[in-house]
Amino acid sequence: MxxxxxxxxxxxxxxxxxxxxxxxxxxxxxxxxxxxxxxxxxxxxxxxxxxxGESPVALRRRVLLERAAWRIGQGSSVTDAAFEAGYASVEGFTRAFARAFGHPPSATTAGSGRWLPAPNGVHFHPPIHLWVEEYQRGRPSMDVTALQTHHDVDDTAHLIRLAAALPEEEYRRVREERTVLSWDGPEGSIAATLDHLVGTKESWLADTPGRGADDPESLRIRHERAGARWIAVVTDIGRRDAWGDRLIDALCDPPESFLLGGVVAHVLTYSAHRRQNVRHMLREAGVEVDQGDPLEWLPERYEAPRKRGDTV
Missing domain, CATH: 1.10.10 (Arc Repressor Mutant, subunit A)
Known part of the structure; x- marks a missing residue:
């Protein structure tokens, strides 16, 4: 052939x-x-x-797990979802599902995040079988909001990895009494700032009533979950051109109404600010760190799929 x-x-x-x-x-x-x-x-x-940027077997396994998560969230049994996803046993499916999503299938709800991290825009999207984001050869869309969103998620993961190598004392040292947003409280340490970076997305996604642990490994896991969901949500808003839709934040007293476009702009604005704050603190701790410039990130993102393909 x-x-x-x-x-x-x-x-x-x-x-x-x-x-x-x-x-x-x-x-x-x-x-x-x-x-x-x-x-x-x-x-x-x-x-x-x-x-x-993904092998056929890995892509199939991931998309079928995303479909299984949606099925379970809609009321399907774990057994039915397991066999629909091609697993020979419920036990094998449960192990694979928990590794991918960070929780067992039985903990899946209708509001759970169902898109797993991927090097491309290919995901299961109900009610159609497959949703393919606008991309070229596995590269992110040239829509500016999509680029900023992907850069924010990638860059935050990068900073969490750098912070994980720090001694605990350096990681938690308060270097300056800094408050970025009055209602968020102080964030003068690397630990606190990274926690705010991840927690902000969790809050807008309504993932948890309160923030989880802020050690680097816990932050990595929290960020993987929230980051994948955040990209999916922003992509869906753009696909539906729903930037002018409103949401009601019932946690505010009194409850407030926000435009979806404003929420995304808010998160991107303060994420960029906090990421630069983390960079300043990492340098003070003796860590070499880049500028976090999208102009440097974008060529790498665009060339990576081609380089991976050349080595297959």
Whole structure:
């Protein structure tokens, strides 16, 4: 078989055909996926990995877990969701689900986050089988809000990793009595500022009634969950052009109404400010850290999928 080209003989987008082959209910094996796409398993895997930054098997497993989470949130039994996702046993499904989402299937609710972190814009999206964000070869959309949102999430994860290498004393040292927002309280340490960075998204997503632990490992786990959900929510607002829709924050006294566009702008504004505060404190602690400039981040983000594909 010859390597597939970008243009499909049927006139359809070739990448979409490859994704269809990956997610077809009957294609549990790589050889079956490749057969539907009229390609050898090697060329099929190579092109899909190059274009999405994810192997066919990993992409299929992730999207089916996202679908399973949605099914359970809608009232499906864990057993039914497990077999629909292609698992031979409920036990195996439960282990894979807990590793991916950080909680067992039985803890899934209708409001739980269902999109897992991904190097591309391919996710399960009900009621259709698949939602593909606007992207090119696995790169983020050139929509400025999408770029800022992805950069914020990536950069926060980067800072949490750097902070994890600090001694506890340096991590929690109050370097300046700083209050960014009056209702949030002081955040003069690296620990407190990172906690505010993650907690702000959790609050707007209504994930938890209170913040969790603020040690670096706990923050990493909290951020992975909140970051993936935040990207999904902002993407959905943009897709529906719902920036002018309103939400009611019942935690305010009295309750307040906010435009969704204003909420996103608020989070991005103060996240950028706090990320730079963390950088200043990391430098004071003797850590070498970059500028956090999107101009430096964007080329890496754009070139990474191509580099990954070249090594497949």
């Amino acid at each position: 010859t390597e597939p080209t970008t243009e499909s003989p049927s006139g359809r987008d070739r990448l979409r055909e490859l994704l269809d082959a990956v997610l077809d209910e009957d294609n549990a094996r790589l050889s079956e996926m490749a057969g539907q796409a009229h390609a050898s398993p090697f060329h099929f895997s190579r092109q899909l990995s190059r274009d999405t």
